[in-house]
Amino acid sequence: MTTADVIIIGGGPSGVAAGLTLRKQGVPRVVLLEREAELGGATRHCAHSPFGMREFGRVYFGAAYGRRLARAAHKAGLDIRTGHAVTAVQPHGVVQVVSAQGLQTLQARRILVMTGARERSRAARLLPGDRPQGVITTGTLQASLAFHGLRPFRRPVILGTELVSFSALLTCLTHGIRPVAMIETAPAPLARWPLRLFPRLMGIPLLCGVEVSDILGTPNVNEVTVRKGGATRALACDGLLLTGRFTPESALFLQSDIGVEPATSGPAIDQYGRTHDPLIFAGGNILRAIETGGWAFREGRAVGAAVADDLRQSPETAPPVPVTFDAPLRLVVPSLLRRSTRPQRAFPSFQLRFDRAARGVLRLTLDGEEVWRKRGAWRPERRVLVPLPPQATQAEHVHFHFDERS
Amino acid sequence: MSNPVPHESSPDGFYDVAIIGAGVVGCAVARRFALAGARVVLIEKGTDILSGASKANSAILHTGFDAPPDSLELELVRKGREEYLSIHRELGLSLVRTGALVCAWSAGEHESLHGIEQQAHANGVQAVRPLSAAQARALVPALSSRLVAALEVEGEHVIDPWSAPLAYVTQAMALGATVLRATELLHGTFDGTWTLQTSTGTLRAGAVINCAGLYGDRVDRCLELPERFEIRPRKGQFVVLDKAAFRHVPRIILPVPTAITKGIVICPTAFGNVLIGPTAEEQPDRTRASLETDTLEALLQRGAELLPILRTMPVSATYAGLRPATEQKAYRVYSAPAQRAITLGGIRSTGLSAALGLAAHALHLYERFGTPLTPPPGIPDIRVPNLTETEERDWQRADHGEIICHCERVTRREIEAALASPLPPGDPGGFKRRTRAGMGRCQGFYCGARVAEMTQGCFSNPPPAATGSQGDTP
Ligand SMILES: Cc1cc2nc3c(=O)[nH]c(=O)nc-3n(C[C@H](O)[C@H](O)[C@H](O)COP(=O)(O)OP(=O)(O)OC[C@H]3O[C@@H](n4cnc5c(N)ncnc54)[C@H](O)[C@@H]3O)c2cc1C
Ligand SMILES: Cc1cc2nc3c(=O)[nH]c(=O)nc-3n(C[C@H](O)[C@H](O)[C@H](O)COP(=O)(O)OP(=O)(O)OC[C@H]3O[C@@H](n4cnc5c(N)ncnc54)[C@H](O)[C@@H]3O)c2cc1C
Numbered sequence: 001m002t003t004a005d006v007i008i009i010g011g012g013p014s015g016v017a018a019g020l021t022l023r024k025q026g027v028p029r030v031v032l033l034e035r036e037a038e039l040g041g042a043t044r045h046c047a048h049s050p051f052g053m054r055e056f057g058r059v060y061f062g063a064a065y066g067r068r069l070a071r072a073a074h075k076a077g078l079d080i081r082t083g084h085a086v087t088a089v090q091p092h093g094v095v096q097v098v099s100a101q102g103l104q105t106l107q108a109r110r111i112l113v114m115t116g117a118r119e120r121s122r123a124a125r126l127l128p129g130d131r132p133q134g135v136i137t138t139g140t141l142q143a144s145l146a147f148h149g150l151r152p153f154r155r156p157v158i159l160g161t162e163l164v165s166f167s168a169l170l171t172c173l174t175h176g177i178r179p180v181a182m183i184e185t186a187p188a189p190l191a192r193w194p195l196r197l198f199p200r201l202m203g204i205p206l207l208c209g210v211e212v213s214d215i216l217g218t219p220n221v222n223e224v225t226v227r228k229g230g231a232t233r234a235l236a237c238d239g240l241l242l243t244g245r246f247t248p249e250s251a252l253f254l255q256s257d258i259g260v261e262p263a264t265s266g267p268a269i270d271q272y273g274r275t276h277d278p279l280i281f282a283g284g285n286i287l288r289a290i291e292t293g294g295w296a297f298r299e300g301r302a303v304g305a306a307v308a309d310d311l312r313q314s315p316e317t318a319p320p321v322p323v324t325f326d327a328p329l330r331l332v333v334p335s336l337l338r339r340s341t342r343p344q345r346a347f348p349s350f351q352l353r354f355d356r357a358a359r360g361v362l363r364l365t366l367d368g369e370e371v372w373r374k375r376g377a378w379r380p381e382r383r384v385l386v387p388l389p390p391q392a393t394q395a396e397h398v399h400f401h402f403d404e405r406s
Numbered sequence: 407m408s409n410p411v412p413h414e415s416s417p418d419g420f421y422d423v424a425i426i427g428a429g430v431v432g433c434a435v436a437r438r439f440a441l442a443g444a445r446v447v448l449i450e451k452g453t454d455i456l457s458g459a460s461k462a463n464s465a466i467l468h469t470g471f472d473a474p475p476d477s478l479e480l481e482l483v484r485k486g487r488e489e490y491l492s493i494h495r496e497l498g499l500s501l502v503r504t505g506a507l508v509c510a511w512s513a514g515e516h517e518s519l520h521g522i523e524q525q526a527h528a529n530g531v532q533a534v535r536p537l538s539a540a541q542a543r544a545l546v547p548a549l550s551s552r553l554v555a556a557l558e559v560e561g562e563h564v565i566d567p568w569s570a571p572l573a574y575v576t577q578a579m580a581l582g583a584t585v586l587r588a589t590e591l592l593h594g595t596f597d598g599t600w601t602l603q604t605s606t607g608t609l610r611a612g613a614v615i616n617c618a619g620l621y622g623d624r625v626d627r628c629l630e631l632p633e634r635f636e637i638r639p640r641k642g643q644f645v646v647l648d649k650a651a652f653r654h655v656p657r658i659i660l661p662v663p664t665a666i667t668k669g670i671v672i673c674p675t676a677f678g679n680v681l682i683g684p685t686a687e688e689q690p691d692r693t694r695a696s697l698e699t700d701t702l703e704a705l706l707q708r709g710a711e712l713l714p715i716l717r718t719m720p721v722s723a724t725y726a727g728l729r730p731a732t733e734q735k736a737y738r739v740y741s742a743p744a745q746r747a748i749t750l751g752g753i754r755s756t757g758l759s760a761a762l763g764l765a766a767h768a769l770h771l772y773e774r775f776g777t778p779l780t781p782p783p784g785i786p787d788i789r790v791p792n793l794t795e796t797e798e799r800d801w802q803r804a805d806h807g808e809i810i811c812h813c814e815r816v817t818r819r820e821i822e823a824a825l826a827s828p829l830p831p832g833d834p835g836g837f838k839r840r841t842r843a844g845m846g847r848c849q850g851f852y853c854g855a856r857v858a859e860m861t862q863g864c865f866s867n868p869p870p871a872a873t874g875s876q877g878d879t880p
Pocket of ligand 2: 426427428429430431432449450451452455456457458459460461462463464465466467468589590591592617618619620621622625641642643684726727728729730753754755756757758759760
């Protein structure tokens with residue numbers, strides 16, 4: 001009763017890219033399920049940033065990028081079903097889908113889950129205080145402005161200094177919203193120079209090493225209190241904008257037997273993008289929040305190619321070997337390797353992230369034998385790429401060591 | 407804002423009873439009196455019903471197994487629960503028959519289980535049985551191996567704590583009751599009948615029933631009734647875990663209670679989540695139920711100690727509620743026949759369960775005032791929409807339009823129906839309680855903007871700048 005060769009869940013950059021590649025490689029029946037009314041995923045509401053430079057040879061903004069993706073997808077003969085939300089992924093390539101027509105069970109030879117990532121809510125951050133309106137994430141702010149012309153506040157405090165935080169700041173400023181301060185828990189801004197100079201240029205105070213100690217107001221926010229050491233300071237404002245601290249939208253895995261990795265909160269995958277279930281693959285920001293739209297697009301393409309190759313063979317049966325790591329590394333993707341010689345790897349490199357700034361030697365060992373090392377000063381917000389050596393897939397123990405030296 | 411839906415107000419502007427406070431107790435009282443044929447007005451100072459204690463609780467329909475023996479609380483919890491069980495189907499209210507395990511984590515606690523069992527029997531709750539740790543873990547495999555023993559209480563159930571009072575008040579309205587929101591009782595005088603001054607005008611009523619929860623003592627004072635009790639708010643904080651946790655917590659996990667509190671509960675919800683909480687923190691402030699990061703972390707820690715798998719579960723939501731406790735443990739229920747006033751005060755931690763019992767009790771007290779009521783000829787059929795995962799939801803039916811909130815699978819049709827209902831939400835909190843939109847794991851990241859657009863102009867307290875992004879730019 002298979003309905004397709006491949007079902008892709010999620011029509012953001014990664015899902016569309018995977019679909020385009022699968023079609024290009026001659027896979028006939030590729031179904032793309034997207035729960036929103038349009039393709040584009042998280043790029044749709046971001047009205048300012050340069051998406052699409054590498055993918056389409058020119059710059060597209062926000063919704064236009066989504067439309068460009070949709071055009072490419074239609075042209076490539078993808079079976080696009082928007083307004084279709086997947087409620088469960090199950091063994092044997094079965095997915096449960098709901099749409100305005102009701103419930104449906106679909107089955108395919110392979111499933112690709114590319115559902116992206118979102119910013120952590122106020123609850124998930126365990127923030128203290130009252131629960132007034134006006135404590136929202138960048139995603140909600142940008143969607144409010146871009147799709148509905150609604151401005152949820154005028155003078156918010158911005159929490160966070162990641163890349164997206166500056167995107168949030170820019171969004172505020174272009175819509176007549178004047179943030180009263182930008183605050184950060186870490187001792188220094190997370191985004192790189194020169195972005196971190198931007199708030200100062202705009203005359204917006206940047207407070208680092210502070211924690212939110214209270215949120216006051218009903219029904220709307222009227223004050224956010226921050227604490228640094230023993231001292232507190234009250235910031236009069238009418239909203240709190242939560243930026244960054246992305247987490248994968250991985251409910252489909254969390255609620256299945258496949259589960260998620262504690263390190264990434266996304267599914268564990270191998271060098272092909274394959275999860276613990278050999279028929280289910282994943283890619284894009286669900287793997288590890290968060291990368292740019294361009295990165296998600298390229299990753300989608302690579303996983304799409306690995307799936308096209310996988311379809312030509314019988315499903316993989318080799319058991320996965322976990323990739324392990326020392327603190328202060330926070331995550332490694334892929335976190336599984338399968339002993340397989342199929343050449344079409346989706347991940348030519350390991351992607352690593354550090355939990356905090358650290359100096360020292362990062363080493364990769366295979367069965368205790370060192371195959372790669374690098375000394376450096378490592379920063380938490382940077383992606384670290386380590387080539388994935390072909391022989392790694394034959395090892396029993398794959399481990400990243402870190403020897404800290406000051 | 408007065409109720410936007412026209413209803414039959416009494417011809418002479420006179421009500422048989424004025425009920426102060428639309429918490430779960432006030433809503434239940436309104437229903438009971440309307441069913442008895444009284445002309446009812448329900449006055450609520452918040453912009454929606456359930457603005458006080460009733461908006462944030464553990465949602466357990468208690469049996470009373472651990473209530474003080476021979477107390478009014480025990481009697482009314484039992485009666486309230488019985489009535490809920492008999493009416494929930496016809497009102498469209500869910501009931502999740504989870505049962506509870508009182509868990510002993512030490513030899514000392516194990517010893518107390520026997521006493522709890524005895525008390526349950528004495529309280530008329532027969533369906534309790536002692537379990538070995540192995541038996542308990544067969545029922546809830548996620549329980550930590552540190553468990554010593556448990557007591558199963560079959561009759562502890564979980565309900566939707568917001569749809570139930572909504573159903574009560576909707577039925578009262580269908581029988582002609584008037585609901586005035588954003589209307590605060592300021593003062594009342596009695597000269598054979600009551601003249602009630604409110605923030606939106608003056609009313610006259612034959613009797614008053616104080617159901618003001620956290621303000622019960624103050625409303626008694628407004629009515630010039632004797633000072634009989636003092637509210638001492640007791641805060642309870644909660645964390646709500648992702649729906650993925652639900653299958654690991656098929657029963658309510660209760661601790662061995664102490665003298666002051668039922669303790670930290672790990673509880674499945676009717677919406678398919680898992681709660682950890684509440685704390686019990688005395689505070690003077692009646693207005694703020696604020697969260698503290700350290701406390702929330704401690705709750706998560708506690709959950710993970712008792713059910714280790716919960717450590718891996720993401721947090722969906724956090725909230726806190728204030729219990730209308732007093733200087734005594736008992737309910738503070740008083741009747742003043744000379745002034746035709748009834749006070750249902752200090753309904754501290756079992757009001758959701760006891761509300762229907764309290765309502766019947768209030769009617770009984772009212773009957774002694776000697777003004778007979780004539781029941782209406784028929785009882786209108788009302789049903790509230792199902793929001794729980796135990797019954798069919800709208801998204802599972804065809805033609806629902808589209809899903810707006812994906813985490814909670816709330817359809818456009820459900821949202822439109824809530825906004826067009828006899829008592830539409832008065833504020834964003836009330837909207838969430840009626841639809842669940844935005845209450846799921848993403849807390850509005852995906853649907854927040856869409857929901858803001860769909861509800862634009864519907865509430866009396868819009869966000870500070872919800873009037874569009876064009877125009878007066880600073
Ligand atoms: C607020 C914000 C600002 C950003 N700013 C920038 C920027 O300035 N520059 C930049 O390069 N990148 C930016 N990004 C990141 C960029 O948008 C992402 O990298 C990119 O969209 C990720 O692509 P994806 O395909 O992995 O996931 P997404 O784009 O998130 O797409 C996932 C899709 O899956 C769908 N989906 C999820 N669950 C289901 C389900 N169960 N059933 C059906 N469909 C489902 C979703 O509706 C969504 O359309 C930003 C992201 C956010 C959130
Ligand atoms: C943390 C916690 C957990 C709980 N768990 C459970 C449980 O699992 N099971 C259970 O059965 N019970 C539980 N309870 C108890 C239950 O929630 C309460 O007993 C119940 O909500 C009390 O309802 P009420 O109507 O008396 O008060 P409230 O809900 O406080 O209602 C009073 C209303 O009166 C209004 N009001 C006040 N002053 C005025 C005025 N002057 N004019 C007009 N209106 C006014 C207020 O705005 C408010 O809406 C819990 C309570 C808490 C806090």
